[in-house]
Amino acid sequence: MSLISPSSSVVVSENTSIAECIQRMCALNVGSVLIVREGGGLVGIFTERDVLKNVEMIHSKGCWDQPVKTVMSSPVISVKRSEIGKAGEKMLKYGFRHMPVMRQGKNGKPGVVGVISMRDLFREQVERHHRQAEKLIAIHKGQSKKKGNLGVFSLDDNLYYFLKDIVSKEAKLGVQRFSFGEEGEDLKQMRALILDVDGVDVGDWTALLRKINSDADLPFSLVIFNPILHEQPMVAILERLNDSKKLAVFAKPVNPLAVIKCLKPYIKP
Numbered sequence: 384m385s386l387i388s389p390s391s392s393v394v395v396s397e398n399t400s401i402a403e404c405i406q407r408m409c410a411l412n413v414g415s416v417l418i419v420r421e422g423g424g425l426v427g428i429f430t431e432r433d434v435l436k437n438v439e440m441i442h443s444k445g446c447w448d449q450p451v452k453t454v455m456s457s458p459v460i461s462v463k464r465s466e467i468g469k470a471g472e473k474m475l476k477y478g479f480r481h482m483p484v485m486r487q488g489k490n491g492k493p494g495v496v497g498v499i500s501m502r503d504l505f506r507e508q509v510e511r512h513h514r515q516a517e518k519l520i521a522i523h524k525g526q527s528k529k530k531g532n533l534g535v536f537s538l539d540d541n542l543y544y545f546l547k548d549i550v551s552k553e554a555k556l557g558v559q560r561f562s563f564g565e566e567g568e569d570l571k572q573m574r575a576l577i578l579d580v581d582g583v584d585v586g587d588w589t590a591l592l593r594k595i596n597s598d599a600d601l602p603f604s605l606v607i608f609n610p611i612l613h614e615q616p617m618v619a620i621l622e623r624l625n626d627s628k629k630l631a632v633f634a635k636p637v638n639p640l641a642v643i644k645c646l647k648p649y650i651k652p
Contacts, residue, residue: 426457486582
């Protein structure tokens with residue numbers, strides 16, 4: 384499971400002028416804007432490449448005030464949040480540098496999570512190699528055998544670094560990041576685990592929870608999720624996990640003090 388996280392999206396109406404779209408892209412330092420029709424519904428994407436491809440026509444004909452729908456890329460090819468690891472493959476197949484990331488809304492209609500870019504994919508690869516290098520160094524020094532870390536599963540970089548900062552300060556523990564489906568024996572060296580299941584394939588996180596419940600050597604785990612991103616039956620299942628002695632469940636937004644209090648018996652020195 385990829386750890387890559389989409390960037391926030393900039394959304395404009397299909398009748399927004401080309402000039403205003405470019406101004407927003409420059410001001411916000413983004414490479415694309417998503418285009419929605421009046422009343423909602425994603426109908427296109429306008430990117431840096433669209434600007435370059437149409438700049439001569441726009442400039443020579445004085446089309447800067449024309450609606451962006453006249454030059455946007457449409458129809459939109461997107462990727463599901465749960466399949467974000469396939470974004471790179473799809474972008475190469477279709478020759479895109481930016482791709483919307485979608486999720487299923489409560490009303491059954493797709494909703495925008497964000498935008499993934501080639502830059503995001505490159506950054507994720509660099510960070511992956513960095514994590515692998517750190518792990519090899521730790522193994523070389525014999526640190527991987529020390530049972531003193533908190534393990535975190537999350538696709539959200541911001542959440543991961545937030546938890547890392549809080550736990551490091553409050554509990555004086557190191558934090559190790561894991562990927563769903565790539566756990567390995569290192570889990571048994573953790574004092575506790577935090578599992579952020581948002582955007583993760585249901586089969587991946589349910590398999591891990593079954594393993595945690597059945598394996599006495601695996602540590603206590605705290606499951607966190609955003610109720611908005613899950614259908615109501617799944618929310619009910621997640622909340623029932625509190626019945627397990629090895630699991631606790633928190634709904635986002637997460638209170639850091641409550642998290643530390645819950646984990647304290649397991650991560651105290």
